Amino acid sequence: MLSKKTKYGLKALTFIARTGDDVPVQVSAIAKSEQIPQKFLEGILLTLRKAGILGSKKGKHGGYYLRSTPSDIKMTDVMRVLEGPIAMVPCVSLNYYEKCDDCPDEHACSVHKLMIEVRDSTLKVFRNKTLGDLSQV
């Protein structure tokens, strides 16, 4: 299941991308328009900023803005920041690899082989999708 965090994060990014201007977008505006609990959203946008996807401006008339043009923001990056590893098991994760406790031999593991295929097919989707695609009407 996709977490609410990811869902909200994607919606927020889309909203910011659609706004388009150079002025920062306030959390309150996003929260209201997308029906997201504001305090919860604050944390999500903070995460995206720390990951370098969003920039922020504090104080009055502050808010969040994209650090790159939407078509340069790849879903692989966004999803990894919001949802974590794309692989369904650590032993097939490219960025967060971890050996299974059980599996004596990874290459003989049926689950491993299956999950590599799932990972690759999901990666293909995320690599070919940018925020620009998402925010197109």
Add this chain to the structure above:
Amino acid sequence: MLSKKTKYGLKALTFIARTGDDVPVQVSAIAKSEQIPQKFLEGILLTLRKAGILGSKKGKHGGYYLRSTPSDIKMTDVMRVLEGPIAMVPCVSLNYYEKCDDCPDEHACSVHKLMIEVRDSTLKVFRNKTLGDLSQV
């Protein structure tokens, strides 16, 4: 993340498929070989039996066996039984569709569109994989 339940279930099915004979396979044998807590595994195999994927025989020399040949057991079915919906959000699920509370218009939702692509690509993998493929050495 793939749940342990699913992981164990897939390993157990693979084990049974590899055993191959007509004699039922005991939970204890699977648990030992695959390093799965036996009581936990019992419940998983029960689920698979209730879903019609496994058959069982009670009493001495009892155990579990496949209801179809491995190459007829599709991953779509297995995954749905063990892990639940293949879609990452209910609003793009083929078998467990549910409208989102928030989304006023599904077709305008950026998350929706993205998740349909992920679902389709994952489905393609599961539709083309059978237990027969998994259990090949």
Add this chain to the structure above:
DNA sequence: TGTAATCCCTACTAAATTGATAGGATTAAT
């Protein structure tokens, strides 16, 4: 017929995760 092996079923539990909420500190514009 008795006994051991096996699946079957329900209930319980500890730990982790999720989806928030609360309260305030910090910063900047006016």
Add this chain to the structure above:
DNA sequence: ATTAATCCTATCAATTTAGTAGGGATTACA
């Protein structure tokens, strides 16, 4: 100064996950 914003930490309730416990029902076979 005041106001409007982000930033940060802590807390919490509900849910899910992973596993345990205990026994019931069924069957093979000595």
